[in-house]
Amino acid sequence: xxxxxxxxxxxxxxxxxxxxxxxxxxxxxxxxxxxxxxxxxxxxxxxxxxxxxxxxxxxxxxxxxxxxxxxxxxxxxxxxxxxxxxxxxxxxxxxxxxxxxxxxxxxxxxxxxx
Amino acid sequence: xxxxxxxxxxxxxxxxxxxxxxxxxxxxxxxxxxxxxxxxxxxxxxxxxxxxxxxxxxxxxxxxxxxxxxxxxxxxxxxxxxxxxxxxxxxxxxxxxxxxxxxxxxxxxxxxxx
Numbered sequence: 001x002x003x004x005x006x007x008x009x010x011x012x013x014x015x016x017x018x019x020x021x022x023x024x025x026x027x028x029x030x031x032x033x034x035x036x037x038x039x040x041x042x043x044x045x046x047x048x049x050x051x052x053x054x055x056x057x058x059x060x061x062x063x064x065x066x067x068x069x070x071x072x073x074x075x076x077x078x079x080x081x082x083x084x085x086x087x088x089x090x091x092x093x094x095x096x097x098x099x100x101x102x103x104x105x106x107x108x109x110x111x112x113x114x
Numbered sequence: 115x116x117x118x119x120x121x122x123x124x125x126x127x128x129x130x131x132x133x134x135x136x137x138x139x140x141x142x143x144x145x146x147x148x149x150x151x152x153x154x155x156x157x158x159x160x161x162x163x164x165x166x167x168x169x170x171x172x173x174x175x176x177x178x179x180x181x182x183x184x185x186x187x188x189x190x191x192x193x194x195x196x197x198x199x200x201x202x203x204x205x206x207x208x209x210x211x212x213x214x215x216x217x218x219x220x221x222x223x224x225x226x227x228x
Contacts, residue, residue, distance in 0.1 A: 031214050042204060042220035043158075050214050058215070091158065099146055099208050100165045103216065105158040 002026065004106035006092050012112045013082055021077045021109045025094030032075050033103060034067055035091040043091065049075065051097060082113045116141045118207050120219035127195045128227050135190040135222045137205030144210035147188040149179055152202040152221075161203075164188060165210070175199070195226045 005024045013019050025032050034046040045059040049069040060066070064082075069075040079086055089110050093103035117140045127133045139145055149161040162173025164181040172178045179190045190203060205219040 033214070033216065035218070043206075043218035045215060045217060048214050048216075056213070056215050093158075095214075099210065099212060099214050100163075102148060102160040102163055103150075104160070105150075107157050 004092055004094055004104050006090075006106040006109050008109060009107065010110045010112075012114060015084060015113055016081055018078065018080045019082055019111065021079075021090050021092075021111070023075045023077070023092030023094075023106060025073065025075070025092070026104055028096070029094035029104070030072050030097040031095045031101075031103075032069055033093045033095075034075070034077050035093070036061075036088045037091055037108070038088045046077070079111075082111075084113050087111055087113045116207050116209055116215070116217040118205050118217050118219035120203075120205055120222045122222050123220075124223045124225065126225045126227065129197055130194050133192050133195045133199070133224065133226070135203050135205075135224060137188045137190065137219060138186050139188060139205070139207040140186060141207055141209045142211075145186075145188075146208040146210045147179075147181060148206040148208075148216070149173065149177070149188075149190050150204045150206060150218075152204065154201070158204070161190070195224075197226050197228050200224055200226045 007022045031050045033048040035043040049055045064080045067077045089108040091108045092106045095101045095103045119138045147164040150158045152158045169181045202221045
């Protein structure tokens with residue numbers, strides 16, 4: 001079946017512009033996660049959505065970052081007024097509706113802020 | 115708060131030798147522990163997990179990991195390394211009290227030399 005997909009695969013933007021990153025989870029996966037991976041570093045938790053519960057936004061680094069999810073499908077991560085330190089790979093993952101289940105990752109969006 | 119430590123940035127082993135990639139964790143409740151692997155130019159893939167039960171868990175590609183509650187460790191092992199095992203390995207933890215928030219370690223790069 002189809003895996004997690006993300007678009008665009010690459011995004012180059014100028015400092016100060018807004019960007020939107022999209023994630024399509026695996027069908028039937030109620031949990032969806034966003035992570036940031038800076039070059040040569042580990043995954044930094046940003047936010048997760050689970051069903052109809054309020055999202056856990058505790059990892060969002062500033063109020064320039066926000067995310068939405070439509071029901072149990074597509075999610076968008078928005079970064080406003082981008083800064084050079086936002087340059088990273090943004091990874092999306094999804095999983096079934098129990099914390100015991102593993103996550104399935106998308107290929108990521110590489111964001112470069114010039 | 116959850117945390118994960120992977121004390122080694124890099125592990126070098128010769129092909130055919132056993133390998134160990136170390137991971138220690140901290141959670142307030144019972145831990146759900148995961149290992150993921152990131153091959154060059156490929157997405158993150160799930161390897162194995164510990165949720166409950168037998169402390170020794172087996173996963174994909176001949177990997178296994180041992181949960182040690184007293185040492186709060188979950189080290190990844192393989193009896194005989196292959197060159198194709200060369201990749202970036204991430205340990206991850208969830209607090210088993212029900213949350214989906216997942217904290218990843220910084221990653222350990224494994225080099226297997228022929």
